[in-house]
Amino acid sequence: MSATQVALRTGRELIDEELFDSIVKMVMHEKGRDREFAEQVTDQAVAFVYVAATSTVPMVPSDDVDEGLHAFILHTPDHHAFCQKHAGRFMHHNVRPGVPRTVEDVTRSAQAMKAAGFQVIDGRWSVGDTEFQCDSDCGRPYGS
Known part of the structure; x- marks a missing residue:
């Protein structure tokens, strides 16, 4: 018996190339990031919203x-x-100052993306020492 390899989806394939490139350029310009990093976080962000x-x-x-x-x-x-x-509603974004991200919360999100069949770039799913958590949709956690 041989294992069947399943191709994982990407966030990039969910939006048109022009929009993807525009988001990438914004990350590069606003955050001083290189193109590879910007493409990776754009891909992961689009997939994140889709799964959420x-x-x-x-x-x-x-x-x-x-x-x-x-x-x-x-x-x-x-x-x-x-x-x-994809959600049937607008998903609002509220920053929560003073509420840091936790490894458990971020790991759970990456696992949900994998379970939904998306490629997860593990190196982009770490938690630093930020004092802000962007995880709410009009007061509800994304995905609830």
Whole structure:
């Protein structure tokens, strides 16, 4: 018996290339990141929003993925349309100062993405010493 390898989905394939490139360029410009990093966090952020739209577990982005998430949100009309298409509602973004991300929260989110069939770039799912957690959708954790 041989194992069958399943191709994992990417966030990049969920949006058009022009939008993806625009988000990447924003991460590069705003955060001084190189293109490879910016592409990775953009991919992970788009997949994160997609999974959070239907997840039954609260979702929390990593510090790195949050950079892509913020850049995606700033593409307001595109982000709004994406939320409507995949969540059936606009997914608001509230920063929670003083509430740090935890390894457990971020790990749970990466696991939910893997369970949904998405490629997870492990190096982009770490937790630093930030004092902010961006994990709520109008007061609800993403995905609840």
